[in-house]
Amino acid sequence: MDHAGHQELRPDHAEPARRRRSLRATLALCLGGLQFLAILSVILSTFVSSENALLRQSRNSLNEVSVNVIGQVKNFLNPARQALDATRRLAENDVLDISDATVLESHFFQQLQVAPQLAGMYLADNTGRFVYVMRAEEAGRYRTKYVPPFLEGTTEHPADFKWRNDQFTLLETAATETDTYEARSRPWFRMVSETKAPIWTEPYIFFTTRQPGITYSVPILDEDGNIRAILGVDIQIDALSGFLLDIWSERRGAALVLNEDGAVLAHPTLVLIRQEAHMEAPELTRVDQIADPIAQMAFGDVVQTDLSDTEGPVHTDFQLNGQDYVAMLIEVSEPGLRWLIGLYAAEDNFIGEIKKNRTQGVWIALAIAILTGAIGLAMADRIYAPVRTFASQSQQLFSGEITPEEGLHSPYRELEDTGVALTQEVKQRQRFETAYGRTFDLASRGMAQISPETGRFLRTNEQLCDIMGYQPEELEKMTLADILPEDGHQIAVKFRETLLQDSEFIIESQFIRKDGSPIWLRVNAILIRDESGIPDHAVAIIDDVSDRKQAEDEAGRLSRDLSHVARVNLMGEMASGLAHELNQPLSAISYNVDAAKITLDEIGDPDPELTEILSDIDRQSRRAGDIIRALREVVRKDRGRQTPFELSGLIRQTVSLMEAEAKLHEIKLHFEESGLPPVIGNRTQIAQVLVNLLRNAIDALARDPVAKGQINIMTRPTDEMVEVHVQDNGPGVSDDVTLFNTFDTQKTDGMGLGLSICRTIIKANGGTIWYEPTETTGACFCFTLRRSDLSEENQE
Structure with a gap:
């Protein structure tokens, strides 16, 4: 039986295996399933009743955690309030001289060392005076900025800077006259000036560090209740976020800080405000927009509602990626702040052991069900043994281990009838497969x-x-x-x-x-x-179909060659017509110049410069006439006849024809004339070869320019031939180009026909053409033509 036969019969002998598995599984499920349902009903009675109790336990545990987190957040913010309140009292009781920048710098330095979460501390008044001590980017360094009073509305003003280390030792100083910071325009200054009370600002971008943060500011009042100055302390949001990460790092959850609009102020891992955001009103990311899918699920729907009237914690329960979570929102009871703490955690943090014990009960029931199912499976195997034997014989029949003549036998009447039908089917298929196999192998x-x-x-x-x-x-x-x-x-x-x-x-x-x-x-x-x-x-x-494709390609090549030759002949006829038409006006120019010179001579004492101009016009018109005559000689019709002609004259005419194109690219054409014998061939075709070789050299030098580009045409007579060498000092021929092959070219816009046509022309004129490598750079193409003087001697 061949390979195809095995593949076609595979679905047939797979059916008994599927039926056998179905019978065994049915019996096992009947026995084990009843036992499993009995045990599962007992477990479910306690499962449902314990679900609500577990949920309450999770929420109570999360409440306990929230109390700790809120306390920690307050402990993070309290140093700012305590530092400013203490400084304000010292200033209002004249214990701290706020008019002395040096005293303020020392006091602010001490406060920053006591509270490491503070980013900076400062004082400003209505005169524009500003004293600011902040942590520098380098660890253990502090920077002081002092701005003396200046008129409001001034865009630039002086400022002094000092850098100190942890021991308050002066390390470096600097000064500028073009500082642009204006404390009176900052949010904290305006808000305190309006309320005359302590305030917490909404997040904004700090002017100096370009980092997002919040500010706590308080006024320093005089005896009449007027503001003498305003104190402020900065807290960077990334410091608050890092703080949240530290207090929650060992739990499968997170703590977030949100405002009442649902915007996230701090997150343990995410950067929520860009440094390039608007300084006074940075765009905050809402909790339903951050790249934290758990936080979105926990608080996304809650913040869609108005949270301004929310009292007490708001609980939510949800499931994500197969994991159960509990979450809550609770307000921070901090004066002047309307912040919400969002907490979420996996339920397993609190009730994992309880759920684990409950799952173990389910697995015990499943194990009992599997055991009873195994007993049922053993019984199914015993009942199904004759069917399995019949299936094995069927598989042996399909694989050829037993012949159709031996047949399939079973103690069951139904299976015996099925075996007879299968045997007949196998015989018929074997006949078909034999015929198909012979056709396949012997096909031509x-x-x-x-x-x-x-x-x-x-x-x-x-x-x-x-x-x-x-x-x-x-x-x-x-x-x-x-x-x-x-x-x-x-x-x-x-x-x-x-x-x-x-x-x-x-x-x-x-x-x-x-x-x-x-x-x-x-x-x-x-x-x-x-x-x-x-x-x-x-x-x-x-x-x-390689032969047919090759014939099609050859026909296409011949069609393109014929098209190219037709175009060349058409261009020759057009060039000849133009040369004829241009010759008359050029002759008229020459005659008129001669008449003008005679008229000047008759007038007497002609202007030398004018005479020189007329002479130059005469020379150029005669030169143009020479070029046109050369063009007519090159393209004139000769009906393919091979006749003797002067090769030197043809080369001079071709050089004259190509000289304008060469000068356009600053290339010098040089022809070393020597006494050459006449040659025999088709003059127009040889001119086409020279033009093509010269144009190839000009294109190569124009494509890769070299200093002092030059093309040399050299000739040398031999015993029977005359050799012509066209050599340039350009980049040469690439190694991956096969010369004289049709369609092979180095030019990006070339067709690859020029050298192929040249080879055909030279061969038709009794010569050969080849490429000769040069010792340095450049390329040298050579061809030979038959000497006509030897042909005449042979005829004599």
């Missing part, structure tokens, strides 16, 4: 069975192996992608997608033989499905 075209999913060759015939150069066992270890070029792997993907969608795939593409040579193949594949409609394998007919 390449054939293969391919997996539609992976593209692996399942079976190949001898014709395909001959086409690709592989042995059958080699191909059957490979995939379709293995015989494609590196840039053709998309074809393997298209093969799979097209077959699975349309059941047919047809393509002509280039493949790679075993020896690495390319080959064009036409692949026509159809998808074969099994009885269930599931894709089984693809049958592909593969033909070698």
